[in-house]
Every structure is written in structure tokens, then in C-alpha cells.
Amino acid sequence: MNPPLPSPTDIWDRAEMAWLKDVFGSFSVEADLSWGIQGIQVTKIDTTRGPVVVKSGKKWVRPDAEGEQRALDPEPNPHNLREIRAYTQWMPQHNDLAPQLIAAEPRLGILAISFLDGDLVLGSAQVENPEVWQAAGETTRRFHGEARRVTSSFDGGNLSLLPNRVDAAEKGAEWLPTDPNLRSRVMAVAETARAFLRTAIPRELPLYPTHADNSPRNWMMTPQGFRLIDFGRAGIRPRYTELDFAWGAPGPCREAFMNGLGVPTDLAAWDEHERASCQLYLLAQYFRSLEWAWEHGDHGFYSEVLNRDETIHQFSTV
Structure with a gap:
């Protein structure tokens, strides 16, 4: 009852x-x-x-x-x-x-x-349907519209935050995992961040209105078609910030979402400046998201963020 x-x-x-x-x-x-x-x-x-x-x-x-x-x-x-x-x-x-x-x-x-009269994609049979992920990318791209400005301020913000977050991890922040193997993975990301910061400079990039919480929990299938919901993280950002959850998705789903979004699926095909900016963003978000998930007791999200280390290291090998 x-x-x-x-x-x-x-x-x-x-x-x-x-x-x-x-x-x-x-x-x-x-x-x-x-x-x-x-x-x-x-x-x-x-x-x-x-x-x-x-x-x-x-x-x-x-x-x-x-x-x-x-x-x-x-x-x-x-x-x-x-x-x-x-x-x-x-x-x-x-x-x-x-x-x-x-x-x-x-x-x-x-x-x-x-x-909306429809079904949330999360928990449905459509959650790993590449066609749904393609629709999500296409809908998000339409929301982006035209770039609102071109600036280096987005990188500048991440460059100012990342050193402090790496410092916190290296000093044994309370939000670090207690499992030694998981902690070593976080520290490997910290080493990658230190190496990246030695030569990092802010890049000028076009910024768009972004949803920035793009995952099946915020997607709905309705009788009228696909719909995005929950714009509580929306902001003016580079378009690659829509990929936060797609990086950890099954390959066909990730590629379908990127195709819909208009982003190359091969990192080597990315604009060099955009690729460097995305790597900086992923590093900054990695530590901040671990802290956020720990603060809010969101264990599922915490595990999801830990597994983003693979994507971060992929950027280092391009």
C-alpha cells in the first residue's frame, strides 16, 4: 500500500x-x-x-x-x-x-x-537501444542551436580548479575510495593531471546552451517522440560536456549519441584544441564528481565516476 x-x-x-x-x-x-x-x-x-x-x-x-x-x-x-x-x-x-x-x-x-505521458528510458527495454541514443544526441544538438560565444573562459575556470583538486587527492581527501586498488586508480588520474597541467593553456572554444546531464534517467519516450527532461545542470559550455555519461555507455550507444550530437567518434578526428579542452574538463570533473557523489551518498554515481579513468587515459594516448 x-x-x-x-x-x-x-x-x-x-x-x-x-x-x-x-x-x-x-x-x-x-x-x-x-x-x-x-x-x-x-x-x-x-x-x-x-x-x-x-x-x-x-x-x-x-x-x-x-x-x-x-x-x-x-x-x-x-x-x-x-x-x-x-x-x-x-x-x-x-x-x-x-x-x-x-x-x-x-x-x-x-x-x-x-x-509528459510516456516512459523514462532508464529501466526500460530501450535503455541500450542505439536508435534512442541517436535521438538523444540529435535532440540535444537541436537544443544547442548556434554558439553563443567563443571564449577561453571555460578552460580558464577548469585550470584554476584542477590543481586544488589534485592537491586534495594527493593529501588523502576523505572522499577518496578506501579500497587500495580503487585508490591507486584515482592516484593514477592525479598523476595524469599533474603531467597535463605542466603544458596546459586555456583554449578558445565555441560555447553552447547545454543540458549537461544527458543520460537515460533524463530521457523520455512519448507518443510524440523523444524528449529531454530535467535541465537543472543546463549552462553555456562546450558541446563535449554532453558526453559525460556517454563515455561509459556500451560502444554502439556511445557512437550513436556522438553521431546524433555531431561529434566524431574517433578522438583523433577531433579538433586539437577541443580535444585538449575536453581532457582538461574530464580531469577537473573526475575529482569534483567523486567529491560530490561522496558528499551526497550517491554510491552508484561514485562508481560510475571511478570508471571514467579509462576515458581520461584514452585522451592521453591520442
Whole structure:
């Protein structure tokens, strides 16, 4: 027997309730679709417009520049703010790429989108279907559109972060694996990073609106076709950042996704600057993702990140 659904006032605060009533009038809670990480609340509600998904979340208290004290005033959850930005700034209206945005309030970090009648690819028989991965790549490429700017700032950010992350690993950070064999693999990546940093320079690259959390858990097959969901990591980045999860996918799936995205499947065919930039990104993300997964107790993601060392070493041999 399913547990009883919470009442609306248990989910949303007074300001959020007022916003929902202003947008929808009367409504009722139908299902809790939350995934239990980062305090993001995902709720299916029934309205006079039909079923709607509401994304809200705990207010986030932003660390200050020193990383010690915290700001006094909580801010809306950045995950939701990124999704609102993706819908309002980059997603075409009446799109066939994702759910439709119905309404959003950045000050509250809350948004309402259309409910998709379909099946999540993760956990379905389609999870390793190359045709689905091809559709995911093609849909993502359409979301990218034209490059928004060409800059070296993306590399610059990773170059400033990577040395500190390597230092932390070499000093025995608490997020390192306890298993000696796994720890040695992480330290091998740290050695690769040290060697890379000796000659690394920031590269100018075109940056696009990216989804950046591209995996079957954020893909849906609907009667109308393939759809992307959850733009909580969306941002302006190089297109290769869409490959985070594809690197560890079965070969036919990875190649289908890359073909759809318009990225060569052979690393040797990549532009030299883009390849070097991607290697830098993979190194920086490797350590940060291990730390994030450890902090949030996401053991599955932690194992997934550990296995990205093979891809990192492949870049070193091109």
C-alpha cells in the first residue's frame, strides 16, 4: 500500500502556495516524483489545465567567497534556477525537445511544466537501444542551436580548479575510495593531471546552451517522440560536456549519441584544441564528481565516476 500523499502545505511554503494558486487556481497533489537528492521537490499536480509537474526545493544558503561563513539570506535552489533559465532563455516556445514551460518564478525558485505521458528510458527495454541514443544526441544538438560565444573562459575556470583538486587527492581527501586498488586508480588520474597541467593553456572554444546531464534517467519516450527532461545542470559550455555519461555507455550507444550530437567518434578526428579542452574538463570533473557523489551518498554515481579513468587515459594516448 502506497503511503498517503502529503498535503500541499507540507510541500510548499506560503509564498509558493500563493504563486501556485495564482497560476492554477485550485489544484490537487497527485504524486511525488522527487529523486531525493539536493532537496529538489518534484510534484505532479492535477489542474484545470490537466496534469502538471511542479519543481520547487529547499532554499539554498550560499557560501561566501571564503568558503567558511554563509550568507544570512537563503536563495532559491540553483538547480531550479538553471532549469528556469534554460526554459526562458534558450528553449524555443512550443518546442518538441522537452516539456513545455507553463510558468516560473525565479525569486522563489519554482517552475511548472507540462506532464509528459510516456516512459523514462532508464529501466526500460530501450535503455541500450542505439536508435534512442541517436535521438538523444540529435535532440540535444537541436537544443544547442548556434554558439553563443567563443571564449577561453571555460578552460580558464577548469585550470584554476584542477590543481586544488589534485592537491586534495594527493593529501588523502576523505572522499577518496578506501579500497587500495580503487585508490591507486584515482592516484593514477592525479598523476595524469599533474603531467597535463605542466603544458596546459586555456583554449578558445565555441560555447553552447547545454543540458549537461544527458543520460537515460533524463530521457523520455512519448507518443510524440523523444524528449529531454530535467535541465537543472543546463549552462553555456562546450558541446563535449554532453558526453559525460556517454563515455561509459556500451560502444554502439556511445557512437550513436556522438553521431546524433555531431561529434566524431574517433578522438583523433577531433579538433586539437577541443580535444585538449575536453581532457582538461574530464580531469577537473573526475575529482569534483567523486567529491560530490561522496558528499551526497550517491554510491552508484561514485562508481560510475571511478570508471571514467579509462576515458581520461584514452585522451592521453591520442
